[in-house]
Structures are given as C-alpha cells and as structure tokens.
Amino acid sequence: MSSQTKPAPTATERKPHLELSGVGIEFPTPQGPFCAVQNFNLKIREGEFVSLIGHSGCGKSTVLNMVAGLHCATQGGVLLNGKEVTDPGPERAVVFQNHSLLPWLTVYQNVELAVRQVFGRRKSRREVREWIQHNLELVQMTHARDKRPDEISGGMKQRVGIARALAMEPQVLLMDEPFGALDALTRAHLQDSLMEIQADLGNTVIMITHDVDEAVLLSDRIVMMTNGPAASIGEVLDVNLERPRSRLELADQPEYNQYRSAVLRFLYEKQQKVEPLKGKPAKQAAVEETDDAHRVA
Numbered sequence: 238m239s240s241q242t243k244p245a246p247t248a249t250e251r252k253p254h255l256e257l258s259g260v261g262i263e264f265p266t267p268q269g270p271f272c273a274v275q276n277f278n279l280k281i282r283e284g285e286f287v288s289l290i291g292h293s294g295c296g297k298s299t300v301l302n303m304v305a306g307l308h309c310a311t312q313g314g315v316l317l318n319g320k321e322v323t324d325p326g327p328e329r330a331v332v333f334q335n336h337s338l339l340p341w342l343t344v345y346q347n348v349e350l351a352v353r354q355v356f357g358r359r360k361s362r363r364e365v366r367e368w369i370q371h372n373l374e375l376v377q378m379t380h381a382r383d384k385r386p387d388e389i390s391g392g393m394k395q396r397v398g399i400a401r402a403l404a405m406e407p408q409v410l411l412m413d414e415p416f417g418a419l420d421a422l423t424r425a426h427l428q429d430s431l432m433e434i435q436a437d438l439g440n441t442v443i444m445i446t447h448d449v450d451e452a453v454l455l456s457d458r459i460v461m462m463t464n465g466p467a468a469s470i471g472e473v474l475d476v477n478l479e480r481p482r483s484r485l486e487l488a489d490q491p492e493y494n495q496y497r498s499a500v501l502r503f504l505y506e507k508q509q510k511v512e513p514l515k516g517k518p519a520k521q522a523a524v525e526e527t528d529d530a531h532r533v534a
C-alpha cells in the first residue's frame with residue numbers, strides 16, 4: 238500500500254449534507270398571513286462555513302430557526318443528511334447572541350446539562366467529566382468552571398455558550414449573531430478561536446452576522462438576503478481566501494477588500510435600505526454609515 242495518504246477534502250470538495258429547497262414561511266398575524274421568507278434554496282456541504290447577511294428584519298433568524306427546527310417551513314423543506322428537519326435535534330446546536338446560560342448553574346454545570354441531555358448514559362461519569370473539561374479547554378474557560386454566569390464577562394459567557402454547543406458534538410452549529418453584543422477586541426478574539434475550533438472539528442456552521450468584515454474573515458460562502466417581506470437569496474459570494482486566515486494579513490490583500498466591497502455593494506446599492514442622513518443623498522449617507530462601523534443597519 239502506498240504510504241501517501243490522500244489529503245482530507247476541503248469544505249468545497251465535500252458533498253452537500255444540508256439542503257434548503259424552496260423554503261418559505263408565512264406567519265399568522267392579526268392582519269392576515271405574513272410571508273417572511275420565500276423560495277429560499279441553498280445546499281451546504283459538510284464542514285462549510287456559511288454566513289447569512291442582510292438588512293435588519295429581512296428574515297435571517299427565521300431561516301436559521303427553520304434549520305434549527307424551531308420554526309416549521311410552510312413551503313418547501315429543510316433536509317439534513319436526506320432527512321427532513323421537523324423539530325430541534327442534538328445534531329443541530331444553536332448559539333444565540335444573548336448567551337442563554339442558566340444563571341443558577343456554574344459554567345461546568347451549564348455544559349454538563351447539555352452533555353447529559355445528548356449522551357445520557359452513553360458516557361460514563363468519568364467520560365462526561367473529561368468531555369466537559371475538553372470543551373471548556375477549547376474555548377479557554379477551564380479557569381472559570383466553578384463560576385456562575387453573573388460572575389463572568391459577556392465574552393466569557395459567549396465562550397461557555399459555544400462550549401456547550403460544541404459539547405453536544407453537533408454536525409451543524411447554528412449561530413445567531415454570536416458576537417454581536419461584544420466589544421471589538423473580544424469579538425476578534427472569539428472569531429479567531431472559532432476559526433481554529435472549526436478547522437479542528439470540521440462542523441458545518443451557519444452564522445448570522447451584521448458585520449461585513451466578520452462575514453468575509455470567517456466564511457467559505459456569504460449568502461446575501463434580499464429585503465423582506467418574502468425575502469430570498471439575492472446573491473451568494475464564494476470566499477476563496479486561503480486558510481488559516483489572519484485578519485492582519487488579510488487587511489492588506491486586494492482579494493479581501495474585493496470580497497468586502499462586493500458585500501457592501503449588495504447591501505448599499507442593490508438592497509439599499511437606509512434612511513438618508515439630513516441633507517445627504519441616501520447613497521452617500523449609506524457609505525458614510527458603513528465606513529463608520531462596517532455593520533449593516
């Protein structure tokens with residue numbers, strides 16, 4: 238047998254395992270049915286990192302919640318490994334923006350709860366202990382394992398939320414603006430950790446973000462959504478930047494800036510949704526706002 242081993246397939250070479258086909262959803266409202274998302278088609282490969290970006294209220298969380306099984310599509314459907322998603326399941330872990338830790342449990346116990354729910358008796362007590370320790374190590378939170386959520390910072394809580402999600406060994410990690418509430422430095426730190434962890438574990442990730450730089454830095458593909466109602470996919474951008482990625486090196490790369498501009502053009506020219514600043518045309522106002530924060534309104 239040849240001693241040469243075949244290199245592991247990259248995310249773009251793997252086959253799709255998550256498929257949203259013709260997905261749409263109508264919510265009942267007192268004014269009648271409201272169509273939030275319509276005809277949303279996307280195939281995601283195992284290990285791919287996909288970001289959803291679009292203006293506020295366009296339907297990003299609604300799409301994510303349908304993949305999580307928290308909302309049921311009223312048209313089309315979501316398939317994971319060929320099986321229709323109809324309810325939440327441990328193979329799809331969700332990380333929300335406002336760290337949803339249980340305040341009366343310690344960091345360790347919060348992760349333990351998820352581990353016990355997923356693995357039940359399949360892991361011995363020692364295995365459970367080691368597994369929790371391992372996942373807290375991944376996010377560098379072992380030092381605070383006995384603290385309760387109100388004794389740690391927002392960034393730390395978010396780390397624990399990620400550890401809890403990873404400890405469920407999900408095939409798909411669903412992240413709804415996971416770093417949105419954090420200061421810029423903490424966010425950068427967690428983005429770097431997430432890239433390392435994902436490279437190690439190979440989970441598929443779908444992440445909602447309002448941050449254009451974050452989307453380009455982390456993603457294999459950026460899915461840009463049209464404005465609602467009846468929102469759908471406007472454009473999909475393949476981000477072919479080599480991994481591992483370093484934010485400092487990327488900042489000087491023309492390709493990085495081209496990807497960034499493509500997203501900004503989509504949001505502020507093709508799907509413009511910004512009220513003009515006083516006395517300024519809408520487009521100029523949008524560019525100034527974007528330059529301020531690189532974040533989508």
Ligand SMILES: Nc1ncnc2c1ncn2[C@@H]1O[C@H](COP(=O)(O)OP(=O)(O)OP(=O)(O)O)[C@@H](O)[C@H]1O
Pocket residue numbers: 264265266271273291292293294295296297298299300465
């Ligand atoms: N349960 C619901 N009932 C009625 N309308 C809903 C419901 N959930 C969401 N919507 C509507 O669907 C649309 C999409 O909402 P969604 O939260 O998915 O947007 P989003 O892009 O995630 O917004 P943001 O970026 O501000 O978080 C909005 O108009 C929202 O008001």
